[in-house]
Amino acid sequence: MSTRISELSRRGFLTGSLLVAAGTVLTTACSTDPTGGSSSGAKTTLNVWYHAYGEAGAQQAVLRYATAFTKANPDIAVKVTWVPGDYSGKLNATLLTEGAPDVFETGDFSERFARGGQIAALDDVYGSARSGFNTNALDSVTVDGKPYGVKMIDDVIMLYYRKSALSKAGITPPTTFDGLAAAAKALTTKKxxxxxxxxxxxxxxASNAVWSNGGDLVTPDGKVAFGSDRALEALTALKRLHDDKSLLLGFTTDWWDPSAFTQGVVPMQWCGLWAMPAIQSALGDDFGVLPWPAFKAGGTPVVRVGGWTSCVNAKGRNVAAAKKFVQWLWVQQSGLQKDFAESYGLHVPPRTSVAASAKKLSTGAAKETVSLAQKYGKYNPGTWDTAVSSTFNAAAMKIAGGQGDPATLLADAVKKAQGQIDKQLGR
Structure with a gap:
């Protein structure tokens, strides 16, 4: 799931730190502050942070992985810290203190960590296995030619539609934005x-709209690109969805939860692959998946690829041991990688060989989703941090809501976002 999801508390579990020492899991105080040390006699204790995954069994899984690592490396104890709520905010604050984790995961990798010297380059962690990771997983964590993280899972986000609902209304799954808007309007009722x-x-x-019309968000050299004519054209078109009153607003859960779709509240929903097991359980085979459609004929369909990345704190006291842990778990242990991707929700393993052997991704809608991601996958640029994305989305919301001149709103957002990116890059 993306960082934004954890910030908005999609996954709310208990806060706690758990110490894995000599193959034993020891519960420590309910605090995210690392305590260090170990009763096992291990020379090093790693503090490893995870956001609070909401899927049942995920917390127990990462504890099992830590136990297995310590069994294979008795000199290194592992303390798992489970962080609910605003994970990104808590992580950013803790990285400035002596209590910073040795290893931490991050959603939608931000290159400011690398440029600020906060995370270590991981060339040595990948080694010869680097060529076995999919291009997206490598490109999204690479800064100036060096990888600064190891992707743990790829989260694919796409459009779900209810086959029976569209068929009953005589609607063909849309392939353009006009088709999507028309379908949304036709499927809207009084209830x-x-x-x-x-x-x-x-x-x-908003980002889908820009990409689907051949635009981009930020160039590789850090220049804001969402102010183009193509971007403006597509963003302005989003107003149609609001004018038609065909969008569900203010539901009890947000887009990352499939409840609105599975409960029949809407026949089309933007959501992620992680939700597919729950959707299949509720609807059987009465659903299909689509990319966000091309803005117009000849445009580019969009499937969003997010996910979570494991990083090593370059300023920590245990960099070598931390790299060893990341390499062992996310590069060497294909069985555990497949378990993490398939058993708790549904995700795509970033290593191509592991993904190819994942049975739950080999058939039906899941297989189609993987194929769509390979063809149309887009990931946010490394400079797309919270400040930049919030600036862009605020302008997009005003444009879609008819709250000002679209060109002026977008130009103002471009100027502000460029200043934020220049600050990131030290320009």
């Missing part, structure tokens, strides 16, 4: 809406 992209009415639709 329900046709499409759910997020409680704010925007979700990922």
């Amino acid at each position: 329900s809406k046709g499409l759910f992209v997020g409680n704010d009415g925007i979700g990922d639709s």
